[in-house]
Amino acid sequence: MKIENIPQYEDLNLVTTEIRERCKDLILDDDTLREIQRRFLDNIKRGLGKDTHEEAIIKCFVTYVQNLPSGEESGKFLALDLGGTNFRVLLIELSQNHFEMKSKIFAIPQHIMLGSGERLFDHIADCLYKFMKEENIVDEVLPLGFTFSFPLIQKSLTTGILKRWTKGFNCSNVVGHDVVQLLLDAIDRRGDIKISVMAILNDSTGTLMSCAWLNHNCRIGLIVGTGSNACYVEKQKNAELFDGEDLGSGNVLINTEWGAFGDDGALNFVRTCYDEEIDKNSVNPGKQLHEKMISGMYMGELARLVLEKLTKEGLLFGGKGSDILFTRGSFYTKYVSEIESDRPGTYSNCIEILEELGLKHATEQDYINVRFICECVSRRAAHLVSAAVAGLLNKMGEKKVTIGIDGSVYRYHPHFHNLMMEKIGHLTEPGIVYDLMLSEDGSGRGAALVAAVACRHPR
Template identity: 65%
Template sequence: MGMAINNLPQIREECEIFQWSDKQLREVMVRLHSAIEKGLGRDTHESSIVKCWLSYIQDLPNGKERGKFLALDLGGTNFRVLIINLGDNHFDMQSKIYAIPQHIMTGTGIALFDHIAECLANFMKEHGVYEERLALGFTFSFPLKQLGLTKGILQRWTKGFSCSGVVGTDVVQGLKDAIARRGDLSLSVMGILNDATGTLLSCAHKERHCKIGLIIGTGSNACYVEKTEACETFEGGLSKQDMVVNTEWGAFGDDGALDFVRTEFDREIDQHSVNPGKQIQEKMISGMYLGELVRLALVKFTRMGLLFGGRGSDLFFQRGSFYTKYVSEIESDKPGDFTSCMEVLEELGLSHATEADMAGVRHVCECVSRRAAHLVSAGLAVLLNKMGEPRVTVGIDGSVYRFHPHFHALMCEKIAQLIRPGLQFDLMLSEDGSGRGAALVAAVACREIQKAT
């Protein structure tokens, strides 16, 4: 056997396309800022890529909410029902997860809402509140155009759902109709929101500076507190000074705004996705795509003869085989230790990998996840600069932020470089945001009604 050739320098060179200069990041910021302004503007909203839907949430929790509230949390293949009880100095929450069978995910909207109402009734019986009149909040994490706090029009299904007769209709009405068809529950639906808004409310309940909610999980989205007067699409007359805005920033780049930093790997991911040309920024950030981005780069370098002596495996060459959790595991190894990396490569049928190969694999993972962290940071810096508040806490949920070993540190470092001098920020991991946030929407709405009477 001859000398092992070290291809790491060449791999590093190939990976430079994932590394954005501060000049590039600042250009991304300028473009995102302009897209957000367009989304907020009365005359530009219609044509804007980043929609900036209003959530109609104008009050955040202030700790004075009291009582028992129900919440529904539908964001994917299962959903949760929760009951929270808010007292003078206690907060109890109980919840149960219910499955949504495949035939219901792809059936009719009526069957979906009937299933949800049935699970809700069963949950209320189990918790002894079946006879009570309760207020309910509804987290619905699909793209919604809100027309009011209790009126949300589904724009399109995502995440494997395709229930007929729901797109273009009011989801709250769908739920109310199902409750009415049963005739045994007396519930008032007090608000509908998505997971980003739920995360914001959940964190604001504990930390009064929390004014941004961020999701970095299967998808990516952010919401923030804007001045109502800047929300030109608001038709409610001058009410309160603040409004939570749901940016839907995952769609940033759908008009080509990110093409100047996209790689061949990004384009390949997009072409093979279920929604080509859509959610371009999300495809550079979220857990649904990071592992596949790494795999595509590794496959290219293998075919170039830079990795694994040019030999792959059937599984490795298969789309989707490199999970995003592998990226977190590989980067969790201490420098010079490749235990997790070796295990991942063995699972993929690459047990012939040398230590130099593993160093190369780790470098690719680091470049892809660092780029994702930097892109999220640029987005947050846009919001922080736009808000101009002296101190803001960002509530964050999602598997990528929760499980990646360096994401938090990468974000703290980069946001600090990109925000205006004098602004301070904190990043806070949300505990169980989306469900708790829905119950808090109901609680805050009830608090405001009581205040008004």
């Protein structure tokens, strides 16, 4: 597949020799990426296996979503989307190739995020009631899809046991419990609305379903944003933990939870001192190591750590940094995207950002070097994602696959799409045709579509 306008690194002849030498560890060649892919696929196999799942790092949770949208789904559906400090309620109307959505965002105050599980689900039920009343659907019993973007062990399409909280949540009496039942209990306590929960899912599943409704070749759903994860279509016979009735497709969506790749040391051979520093200062040391090398939560800080180290070694800014540059978290991931958005040979965004960081004394050589460092960090992220995606494509063995993607890094970085398109081509078997598709509102539309498909295939 020919990809045009692949961005190259800053002209290497302009980057100082010392900077190029010090950034070598951030540049992964294709042989290294193939070894990463091999280790990733070995982890996927272990996650799918009944005898190896318990010890597997990449858990490959069965979602029990067996069928993709046909494009003929119709009706009214509710969706709930909980994945962070904001919570959305959505009303979605589907007809053939038509989609209409109304939604409302509700805040989740910190005292609820850190309070009891009962209080959290009472708050969710209260938001649901307010929305249904505004839309005059209180008296209707509508199918509902629930996007719950935290690690879940699914026992069925409508049973999801919370494995652990992330993203600042720590509600009591939820871990180890079925979140669908907790939602239904909260609705029962109210007694003024009725719903029919058809499915629980995470955001990568929602992304796949949302894109598959528009593009029937979609077989992978990918998140590259604050965090990173992927789901894909697997044959039921390979998913040894699948324990349900085959609804006819012979397939089931697998939620890989690939952010944990490397937690067993599999990525140690490519991790740098910067990665170790990121991990050491995180809220979950030793966990989610793959995610920490690629996602938006960490990319800016990775770049800052490189800049700090090379400044203290006298290779940037004349050896004179700033208090802001040396402050953890001060170099945002959006800075990486903005610096790389400057046209070749121009540095207006870079100059503005460095001035914000108290580095007005930076020279043009510093601008060149800073952009190269950002490029090394973001390209490594794109190439690590590409190695894993190519691994899934090779494993699936289908000749034509669309990958649905959502997330701020993919959406806003100026070159991430093209970098992935190019690198996936280097790492897939000959004859596989692929494309990347930006998801529009995967977590909302996807939840409704899972509910719609479940209505099409009632159990």
